[in-house]
Amino acid sequence: MASIKLTGDTSGVITVSAPAAAGTNTLTLPATTGTILDTNSALVSSKLTGALPAISGAALTGIASGGLTLLDTINTTSGTTVTSTTLSLTDYKFVYIDLYSISPATNTTGYLRFTPNGGTGTYFTPTTIASGVSQYGLITHNLDSGFFFGGKRAGGGGGINDTIRNGIHDSDSMGHNTGLSTATTSIAFDYTSGETFDNGVIRIYGLK
Numbered sequence: 001m002a003s004i005k006l007t008g009d010t011s012g013v014i015t016v017s018a019p020a021a022a023g024t025n026t027l028t029l030p031a032t033t034g035t036i037l038d039t040n041s042a043l044v045s046s047k048l049t050g051a052l053p054a055i056s057g058a059a060l061t062g063i064a065s066g067g068l069t070l071l072d073t074i075n076t077t078s079g080t081t082v083t084s085t086t087l088s089l090t091d092y093k094f095v096y097i098d099l100y101s102i103s104p105a106t107n108t109t110g111y112l113r114f115t116p117n118g119g120t121g122t123y124f125t126p127t128t129i130a131s132g133v134s135q136y137g138l139i140t141h142n143l144d145s146g147f148f149f150g151g152k153r154a155g156g157g158g159g160i161n162d163t164i165r166n167g168i169h170d171s172d173s174m175g176h177n178t179g180l181s182t183a184t185t186s187i188a189f190d191y192t193s194g195e196t197f198d199n200g201v202i203r204i205y206g207l208k
Helices: none
Strands: 003-007 013-017 068-075 081-083 094-104 112-116 135-142 147-154 172-176 187-191 197-207
Touching: 068 081, 094 112, 187 197
Parallel strands: none
Antiparallel strands: 003 013, 068 197, 081 187, 094 135, 094 197, 112 187, 135 147, 147 172
């Protein structure tokens, strides 16, 4: 393998070594003034031009995933209180609680509520419910401020055309519970009257 030795103006020697390659190969140097980069050089992003090759996302770091994540599914088919499994909300900004076909075993004058561990219970729906009448709804909860807002519909009545009080439909829910925060590890759901659940499911989602 032949090499070329370049002696520095004041000191030192730079050796340009050619690989042991078969055939004739040509290395064309640019006809401009500049600096040749090597494996120890920093590549300035402004010098990148042309089409970049496809980049696999598997190698990227520091990018937070988006979209909703299903954190837990709770069956509300029995018992007076149903509780989520262990939650980890540290990295989330919002929690969405989806009510699907929730109903009590008998008529109740109580309210459906949620109680985070370390917090107090808060009414989840503002109206009482009769047995056999299912409730559907979606609540958005800000884990920073503790404010939540959402709406529900009873399968046997209520909805978007019901009575409005102070600008809020009977089918709407809003409130404040700072106990539900990024430190929360579980949420319990029950009727304030102690009524037994007999149908439905609650899904808890997180948004980063």
